[in-house]
Amino acid sequence: MSESNVSAPTSLGIKGKRVAVIGAGPGGIAAGVALHQAGFSVKVFERHPELRPLGGAIILNATGIVILRGLGVQVDDIFAAGLPEFRRYDGRVRVNFDIDMDLLKQAGVTGWQSGMMRSELYERLLAAAPADMVVPNHTFSHYEEHAEGVTVHFAEGRTYDADLVIGADGVQSKVREQLWGASELKHLGIAVWLGWCELQGPERKKIVIQHNHAYQMGYAPLRYKDKDCFEWWFVEKCEENQVEPTDPAAYVRERINGFSYPVPQILEATDTSHNLFRWVVKYRDPLKQWSNGRVTIMGDAAHPTSPYAAYGAGMAIEDGYFLAKYLRGRDLSDPKALEIxxxxxxxxxxxxxxxxxxxxxxLGRLYHGVPAPLNRLRDLFLDHSSLPEKLISKGVTSEAQALLRAVLNPVD
Known part of the structure; x- marks a missing residue:
């Protein structure tokens, strides 16, 4: 559409309070709700004509639950909290995560993490959002900064004036590309099969990640439509253009042969024709800065992650919480206030x-990038060393629990 056919930009509200979020995934919607509660006029733009969550189940931890509760999202009935463990394929425990149970009590949860259906979380986030906050059928094209703010252009020909633009548009983010330039989307070398099932019987107090010399199979409890369920994920080494098997269930079943209960039972309970899909993991080199001028990014646009973090959606929800926290009370039309x-x-x-x-x-490269026969030596090391537990504590649980404390005991 030519510029002459484009009408004047529509203002998103009162100058100094106008925020445009690009991308209506769970992170984008959570950010919109948080910023709305902080007093801003927010629109979340989604390119699809209908709002629909992609994927099956996700993992959330206690920090995400505390944040969602604060946003008015009902989550306690679908958060089947458990404590994470790394185990060998035969059930031998290699690493118990060091979790502060008093901290979890303060957070009002019984465990550190849980599986959760993305669709149910999405529906409940929308229920907590203002009715007109999410705007479908808007494909982001580009933005233009100017003295009065920033104008957002969409491929459908519409334009909007805002004070701040937030790119929550995923791993293929166009906002990030305009803000920081093009960057290579790299292949991590692993693929993940994601599934879920209804199943009663197995213990529901643990989130388990099991490995043999070549494969990982993990599972987590979740509640979905008032039923006991499990989500699960199977991780393998993968070439970038590796052809998918014609019978995914048989393919996964063959590779988890020998894994202990309840792994085989979880796979057998899964409707693999509907509740199983494959994800080839990609990443980008990290940025040292996300924000510049009147534009910033969040979620997978800023930090695409692999299944060994198991927390992409959760980190996006955290991003929105802290962005709203640090912008609360500021006049976004004031460049200095926005910059701070x-x-x-x-x-x-x-x-x-x-x-x-x-x-x-x-971790992904450690478990799936070590060639045979060195992977057998790696497994001996994992079975007889305390170093993995120390690495997990330093690399995952200590920092994550410090973040939970910051959310529970906020200071300006």
């Missing part, structure tokens, strides 16, 4: 998420 708020957001999130995603990539 965005700098505090970057300071809180960039290093933390870079560390989390880097450690996840390290």
């Amino acid at each position: 708020g965005l700098r505090r957001y970057d300071d809180q999130r960039v290093n933390y998420t870079n560390q989390t995603t880097a450690f996840a990539r390290f």
